Amino acid sequence: MSYNAWFQCINGCPGQYSLLEIIYRCPTCGDLLEVRHDIDALKTRAAGAWIKLFDDRVGQNVYPYGSGVWAKKEWVVPFIDNENVVSTCEGHTNLFWANRYGKQLHVEDLWVKQCGNSHTGSFKDLGMTVLVSVVNQMIANGEPIDAVACASTGDTSAALAAYGAAAGIPTVVFLPRDKVSPAQLVQPLANGALVLSLDTDFDGCMAAVQEVTKHKHIYLANSMNSLRIEGQKTISIEIVQQFDWEVPDWVILPGGNLGNVSAFGKGFLMMYDLGLISKLPRICVAQAENANPLYLSYLTSDRQSGECPQSDRDAAALQRRRRASLGVGAGRGSGARRPHRHVQLPAYGSCVGSAQKTRGEKGDSRPRASGRDLDRQWPEIRRSENRVSRWHAARYPEHFTKPAR
Numbered sequence: 001m002s003y004n005a006w007f008q009c010i011n012g013c014p015g016q017y018s019l020l021e022i023i024y025r026c027p028t029c030g031d032l033l034e035v036r037h038d039i040d041a042l043k044t045r046a047a048g049a050w051i052k053l054f055d056d057r058v059g060q061n062v063y064p065y066g067s068g069v070w071a072k073k074e075w076v077v078p079f080i081d082n083e084n085v086v087s088t089c090e091g092h093t094n095l096f097w098a099n100r101y102g103k104q105l106h107v108e109d110l111w112v113k114q115c116g117n118s119h120t121g122s123f124k125d126l127g128m129t130v131l132v133s134v135v136n137q138m139i140a141n142g143e144p145i146d147a148v149a150c151a152s153t154g155d156t157s158a159a160l161a162a163y164g165a166a167a168g169i170p171t172v173v174f175l176p177r178d179k180v181s182p183a184q185l186v187q188p189l190a191n192g193a194l195v196l197s198l199d200t201d202f203d204g205c206m207a208a209v210q211e212v213t214k215h216k217h218i219y220l221a222n223s224m225n226s227l228r229i230e231g232q233k234t235i236s237i238e239i240v241q242q243f244d245w246e247v248p249d250w251v252i253l254p255g256g257n258l259g260n261v262s263a264f265g266k267g268f269l270m271m272y273d274l275g276l277i278s279k280l281p282r283i284c285v286a287q288a289e290n291a292n293p294l295y296l297s298y299l300t301s302d303r304q305s306g307e308c309p310q311s312d313r314d315a316a317a318l319q320r321r322r323r324a325s326l327g328v329g330a331g332r333g334s335g336a337r338r339p340h341r342h343v344q345l346p347a348y349g350s351c352v353g354s355a356q357k358t359r360g361e362k363g364d365s366r367p368r369a370s371g372r373d374l375d376r377q378w379p380e381i382r383r384s385e386n387r388v389s390r391w392h393a394a395r396y397p398e399h400f401t402k403p404a405r
């Protein structure tokens, strides 16, 4: 059976694009593209057969299936040639029972998934192996790609440089001057990347890399490229696999631009659609207070229309309405409810899940998320990601250029 996957607009504009095409945004509406899989073809293999295949591949030495990402190759990029896969045996990270920490938090069964235990010390390896492998396949097919490039303040550039080095593909990294620690600089430099330090912030670097990658000889590796989501989504499959194919009640993960939460949702939904699991977990995103674009977007954008305020004054008015609708009083000591609190997690790149340890426990009255819960959450998650991007575009139009029609 041959399986297939392609790019498609997140808003449902017509058109499918090959994963081997150099395209980052929908040519019709300019929004994000996502990878879609031929689910009907995947359904021709029974859920039990998928589970057996994935379990058989754990710890296998046949390249590239020993990787946690490529062990699920048919669900990631099914058609890529194994010899073009660029892998450092990423994934299969440990999931441990944080018993004492769980007791402190009054969570009965708390587990920590160490997604950052990987080649460059970040979960970004899971996405970058997919992106660089696809580029490697394109080069093998004769596509004239000279380099891969990204803007980054650390982990992304480390991952891209490592996989670029493993594949022998030149890497260009744009970093904001004086905003990156020596520890974060070491990896791209040691892996032979061309490191450009610009007199700007991350967003300025992002604008520069988008300009440079308009020329298709240099391939864009930032998170708007949804190939990386396909690798990161294997984390949720791996969590369930490590619980003997049982689904945790909650998954809590840190979120920045929400690429990873999108990936988690996608992995769970794929398992659900293909019958490997019969319920979905609740997903909780925690944003650090000093890096909270989703929260700010939630406060300042119109949820119904998805529109963003065009000025600070509009934003302030929207924010007041939103806070009022949340029951957050303007005056101090009014007894009004406090706004949503942020939870700051110690380490970006790790995720924490709570799950039952034992199989088939009866009489558990804890509320369960139904399939429909995440079905409802999922478009919202993807829209949130879009809202963050639109909010950013409204505030910093100079960082964005209209797509070519």
Ligand SMILES: [Zn+2]
Pocket (backbone or CB within 6 Å): 009, 010, 011, 012, 013, 026, 027, 028, 029, 030, 031
């Ligand atoms: Zn579109």
